[in-house]
Amino acid sequence: MASQLLIRVVVYAAMLMACLQPTTGAGLWAKAFSVLLASVLAWTVCRFLPVTEVDGKGKAVLVTGCDTGFGKEVSRVLHDRGFTVFAGCVLKDKGGEGARELAAVGSPRLHVLQMDVTSDDSLWKARQYMEENLPDKDAGLWAIVNNAGTSTYGLVEWCPIETYKRVAEVNLWGTVRVTKVFLPLVRKAKGRVINIASGLGRSCAPSRSAYGITKYGVESFSDVLRYEMKRWGVDVSIIEPGNFISATNIFNKQGIERTAKELWDGMTDEVKEAYGKKALDDYKLLMHQYATEGSRDTSPVVDAMVAAVVAVSPKVRYNPMQFYWHVRTFIMTHLPEWIADNIYIY
Template identity: 50%
Template sequence: MFTGELGRSVFGATVFTFVFALGVPWIGSTIFYILGLNYGCCTSTIAFFATCFLALLIFAVFPRGRLNPKDKAVLITGCDSGFGPLLAKQLHALGMHVFAGCLLKDKGGEGAKHLMKIQSSRFHVLQLDVTNDSEIKMAVQYIGMHIPPNQDGLWGIVNNAGASAFGEIEWSSIDLYKKVAEVNLWGVIRCTQACLPLIRRAKGRVVNMASGFGRMIAGSRSVYGITKWAVEGFSDCLRYEMRRWGVKVSIIEPGNYIAGTSIFTEDGVKKLGDSMWEKMPDNVKEDYGKKLFDLRVAEMQTYCSKGMDDLRPVLNAYEDALLSRIPLIRYQPMEAYWTIRSFVFTHFPSFI
């Protein structure tokens, strides 16, 4: 549930333990008392489940063993910007063979050019558009020819490439839904399927980037959110299927890292907003009005400078998922507010 960073995990454990071991039993006992029922059973029952919950949190915090990263090979998609290039350099520094997939390598993208300056036989920058079957095929063939001879196969794939968008459902065209899903969902499936034969040989890891919005959702984020819910389902199914092969599958569910990754910029939000308004049906424009639309765009622009700018919690979650002897199924590198909100959305009645 947590990234393994002790401070935030202990804080979360303390908050949840206080709420569930003290607050909820007190409320439950009060209700039982009013109803004239045996409220001692309520306290004992909830305290038991709170203890179990705390045990799970402790499991996420304490060390779970670590594998030797030396010469293990990993493919990382989406290395043009954001988490990708930082993770590629972090894993390379550990002694791993890194295949960094970049969308814009062949077009002289700045991210790819920066990574290509790393002079190492263990670092490879690949042209990789996760929506392009032929590029995926060529990348996997290249990886197969460059896996270290002392390794059985590809140790891991990190499906990090992603796209985002915003806009209420009636404002968003089907083409926009398809464009984002092509990267966030079908790209994950394409790359995973292509790499699985190599990963199964190594009994390795699949690490998929989902989102906090894969466990909860907010208005105006359906285009992005549905792809992350789908990645969650795909990853869970893959985890069940890969058990027989010794392959472990983990999901990363970050909080808000817009400020740190610049996945949204004010200019980008404005450009998407202009395109959205232009393609919107006239009756929808009339019903919502330009004033409300502009207000939503302006709100989204304010988010461009918000969120966490320290990307280390996500990078460390990726690393733990690849190299822990007992990786977590889900990692939530997010602020405490979003962790609590995610728990409430996941476990409490839907009307909340």
Template identity: 50%
Template sequence: MKWTWDKSDAVLMCGMVSAVGAMAVSTLVSCSCWLLFILLWGVFAGIYIISAALEVSPEGRCVLVTGCDSGFGLALALHLNNLGFRVFAGCLLAESGGEGAKQLRQVKSGKLHVLQLDVTSPKQISAAVEQVKKIMPKGEMLWGVVNNAGYSTYGEVEWVPIDIFNKALQVNTVGLIAVTKAFLPLVRKAKGRVVTISSGLARMAAPMRSPYIVSKYAVEGFCDCLRYEMRAWGVKVSIIEPGNFIAATNIFTKKGIEDTAEIMWKQMSEEVKKDYGRSHFRARVDLMKKYANTGDTDLSPVLHAFTEGLVQRFPQVRYNPMNLYFRARLFVATHLPEWVYERLYIQ
């Protein structure tokens, strides 16, 4: 078991609960509050650590991963294959010469299967379900669906064309829901897992990212509802909320940022152009270019979170693979008054 910030948070929470319990008991019974606190903390933390270390075997279990053309999806498909899972890697460009699909097909493994899968295409989703049923050997089960496919963009609300908002919602939310619904009967039979990538920005919004953030807030709500509904079926639903991994995934490039800026400026009304001004617009675009070079370059924290969501017997509801800066920012955003978060982080 790899130790993570999430596990540290859980052990600290055990300590807080133990402190409250020790104080409550010590007021009713004459005993040492400190001794009871240490005893309770040790017991609760020990139970948590043991439960977090319990895992299922990949043997006989299959996992579907969407968005395997690059980034997290590509790396995760290879990682899960190495662990022993049968992996169905959905790629947008599987039939169009995509580099990710080519790399996956070069792997010498009988348990790694590349599927053509555009999550916005009902036809391709249905075809993928049939392929999985056909390929999956008798005695194996679809243990997990990993919703990883995504689309990211930027821009202030008045700058972004409505079709870009629609695209973000179609890929990040509606397509995700469609894939989940299509494969859920198979996952229910296996009492398996649905693991979905969201974002740290789904719990702490920021300017210039509204299309992306709107879609990710919706993903969080969908996964929460699904988790409640799937309890009766024994299916566990987890959300991955990464910090900034732009430098590792290349989800933003300088060329892509410039192309988006050109589209936004051309489609902006003359009134909006005049009110905001070209200089302000360019300053925000340049800021986005700087942002594109930031973030963690190591994908392993996210891959580990995905893996734990699939193999832990008692998976977390939310995994937060992010550095200390983003963990502190998330805490401020979710536990302190709004004005504190805005004063500290919103420019």
């Protein structure tokens, strides 16, 4: 880790010297631009530096939310790279397709666990099973990948408080709950925790508050955990995907329609009169468009998750998102609100 940090410092120093040299005797703005240019160039160069990776043999990884999407795919990839994988599936006891597909691999290094991230009892049972089946009981758990998640939509006045609680119970409290149960095993391994947030955890959008607040919470929780785990040699990384709804099927046509009906049926007459049915139909159409426009390829997110598990020095944040979301996130987090809001919101 120290050697890679030293390389980055040397690269930045070299770029800074090269950019500042022509500005000798120039004004403050020229020097400030040179520092910015040096930062961009150093960041670009460091992106292509070789990454030292750990050997998965003898190391165990826990992945939550493996019934579908990213969790199911990353479990397979990590298993193929030599890790022992404990794949948590909430639908295992109901014969869920994802749990059956992973179990069909038939490998002693791929364990499919019944796991409900909203249940303390379920998690402690999973930990007991894990401790009995770790490849090296003295080595602990190399990584937690907190992937389990759910989503919804609806304006603040439309969403009942129960919706906020339901989404938070999985996305936020589920992440906290899993981390607290398994963190002692990660400390033993001097491993890492990887939390799946979202681009909407950096800059949210109208109708996504119930989802957005959970991802902002995951960002904050991850940052604080990173500060606290430094002394133990445990890394904490955050994955911030862009729009991959089409790939994960977290929203589908039936789900969007069902949510719209539940929202309308749950509104008070006062709210219905204020907004009107057309406003709901407009947001429903927007969600249909959002769901169909997203990437159908899970590999950018899966690759980021794998990189966070295998890198000797993992990044703090991985941003597997489309160019549009890179630009939007930068503008929404760096420019004055009156500029960013008028570009993307109003």
